[in-house]
Amino acid sequence: MILDVSKGLRMPGEEIPFLVEGELDPQDVMGETVEFPDKVTLEGRYSVTGVNTIVVEGELTAVARGKCSRCLNPVDFPVRVPFSEAFVTGEATDDAEQFSYEGSKLDLSLLALTLAVLELPIRFLCREDCLGLCPKCGKNLNEGSCSCEIDEDDENPMSVLRKLLKNNEEV
Ligand SMILES: [Zn+2]
Ligand SMILES: [Zn+2]
Incomplete structure (x- = not known):
């Protein structure tokens, strides 16, 4: 999920709209596999705010697919989360907490993954009153x-x- 920021680098301070789509690999979240069956979208604006800094803000949209914790059926959970992050380059990247970039390419994959995983429910439920499986015969x-x-x-x-x-x- 690469954002080309060359336009912004030519126009420091300008807010440039962007839309980046990509795919996220399935993740192991607390022992359960969570998939992202649809394209993940990051949409918003970025601006070059300093020699070494680009601020990216907008909204992530994704669909997370997990298993209902009671009946084990697949459940799709829509994820929509706003973000505002600074990406740095050069010497400023020594800070491990920061997202970094090289040249005119910003890799948004790690940001997307972090946002999506943090937004997941503690457990998936197909519906609030899911009755689950019979503990004896396993019937739904x-x-x-x-x-x-x-x-x-x-x-x-x-x-x-x-x-x-x-x-x-x-x-
Ligand atoms: Zn269920
Ligand atoms: Zn039974």
Whole structure:
């Protein structure tokens, strides 16, 4: 995802509109693979604000595809995140926190990846009230119930606690 800034370098201080599209590789996020099936877009303006500095601001648009944490079906999560970052070149690049550029080419891939990953939900859900899978037979309960008998006492941590309390009372 390369932004050619040669126009801006000829016109320091001018805000130049840009649109860059690209693809992001699947990422391992907390042990789950997250894919970006569509093109990722960065759109906004950049300006050369100093001898060594270019400020890039705008909005990233992407679609992140993960697995529902309850039923494991794929879920598409739209990502839209504003950004404003300074890119530096030359001696200023010693600061590892900074994004850097060489010549008239700005590589926006790392910025795009950082923005997209930070914006991901802690866990994907296909819908708020997803019923998940039956812990016994694995059936997707959103598609209907199964005939398994779930032992409430095994499944519900509260009932285990209740049992413990009851035992204590009897002592
Ligand atoms: Zn689900
Ligand atoms: Zn079942």
